[in-house]
Amino acid sequence: MALLMGKLALLSVSDKRGLAEFASALVRQHGYTLLSTGGTAKLLAASGLPVTEVSEHTGFPEMMDGRVKTLHPKIHGGLLARRDLPAHLAAAAEHGIALIDLVVVNLYPFEQTVAKPGVHFEEAIENIDIGGPSMLRSAAKNHASVTVVCDPADYAAVLAALPDASALSALRRQLALKVFQRTGSYDTAIARYLEAQADVPDLATLGGFPGTLTLNYQKAQALRYGENPHQQAALYGTFHEHFKQLQGKELSYNNILDITAATWLIGEFERPTVAILKHTNPCGMASADTLAEAWELAYATDRQAPFGGIIVVNRTLDGALAKAIAEIFTEVIIAPRFSDEALAVLTKKKNLRLMVATDGMGADALQEIRSVVGGVLVQDRDRTLGDVAKFKVVTKRPPTTEEWAGMMFGWRVGKHVKSNAIVYCRGERTLGVGAGQMARVDSSRIAVWKAGEAGLDLHGSVVASEALFPFADGLIAAADAGATAAIQPGGSVRDDEVIAAADARGMAMVFTGIRHFKH
DSSP states (O other): OOOOOSEEEEEEOSOOTTHHHHHHHHHHHHOEEEEEOHHHHHHHHHTTOOEEEHHHHHTOOOBTTTTBSSOSHHHHHHHHOOTTOHHHHHHHHHTTOOOOOEEEEOOOOHHHHHHSTTOOHHHHHHTOOSHHHHHHHHHHHTTTTOEEEOOGGGHHHHHHHTTOHHHHHHHHHHHHHHHHHHHHHHHHHHHHHHHHHOOOHHHHHTTTOOSSOOOOOOEEEEESOSSSTTSOEEEESSHHHHEEEEESSOOOHHHHHHHHHHHHHHTTOOSSEEEEEETTEEEEEEEOSSHHHHHHHHHHHOSSTTTTEEEEESSOBOHHHHHHHTTSOEEEEEESOBOHHHHHHHTTSTTOEEEEETTOSSOOOSEEEEEETTEEEEEEOOOOOOOGGGOEEOSSSOOOHHHHHHHHHHHHHHTTSOSSOEEEESSSBEEEEEOSOSSHHHHHHHHHHHHHHTTOOOTTEEEEESSOOSSSHHHHHHHHHTEEEEEEOOOOTTHHHHHHHHHHTTOEEEEOSOOOOOO
8 A cells, every 4th residue: 555645636516517527627737646435436436537535545344334534543633733833743654644735525415315305314314425524524624734625616716826835825714714614504404303213302392492402594695784874784595485585686685684573474364465574564455356355455544654675465466466566666566476577567667676475475484582681582483373262252242243353454564564463454454554663552552543544433443452550541542543443362361451541431452361572
């Protein structure tokens, strides 16, 4: 077994895109000798390139179905030996360890494996790479002397830098950083998968939340700015796998927040539904037999706030509706599909962002994460209306069928309105929305005022409150505005006062036993 001399490049990859061309340039233009394993070695040999198998280099066979092949001192010694320390070089010479100058490794496709429907646990485990991350980390630690490549997209940059020592040194540091980012995200993906598979009693006591939270999101897009122009921002994760942008300006930070809020809201409804949102709050919403009818009712709630807002529908958006929407300035329109006639109308507005919800109008996230001082908060997403069978009529008069319908519609909408939230409805349409006030009675007053501005009569309406009425004043304000029924969680120490105020005014009221705070 002869000691390999000269510049050595170790190549062992799962993703073989562009590898043969890259390896050919290493050998024929830069004088490298190739070391490789398994399928990578076969590919290189089939491409007419001279290659030495790692097992021949180490004098130790691959074993245990390939689990053990590169975990050897002749590999890691060749990667980790510092070229500026005579003791390291002497140890390498004493033990017949050839120095490895360049490493090309990408990892077993663990993330792709566990993303497949019905993947077996054993298959997932076999796709956990051990030797690959070890080689990458060894090479990246010694990046002062070793060039390490974990992404085929970097092949061209490496070839361009090889003749220039200064450029190569700078590139090595960048590539080392990329390695540790990649191995970190890889380990995180494994941890998240195992967390999801775990059946551990102490996790159950935490409501399914692991003792250590691991996150793994790839940068998807650099954004122009955040909520305001002086704030930098970027998008991470798979947002663009759920939405396809047909046209319009690049999405902003605020657009993405609004689109998310809109899809979570519209996912509550099955009938043809239109929702108009501003700053993630619904300002008008309706369900009807057709989208055209739903649009007229939703827009009638508030003809001012939709300016520059977000519109979402849960059916194909047709040409007639597109013409109606085109009459106002809108930032984003979201639909499961756009008809050709609708596109002909809407694409005339070049800056209007048209988004297709590619996987339906629901939402994938089961949990929400928010940053706080020193860490993050994690919670289950609020995906329930509560147990409707346990909703309790607490007043002398029960709701009519029409009032029940309005209350249930308002209850769904109110769940998506920032607290304190008050929603006035009649049937399956909003009449007035009050959001985000410090006092619940103020949200009610705002909703009444907005309905009045829109010329809508609240007599015979119902009012939905996402949290309890702490005092009777909020309910009295609703009754004075014309509401005849109310739905709220209940649970106030003054519930008896609130119920008495409802009874005194002939109102029906339902307690849900569940609240929907939204901060």
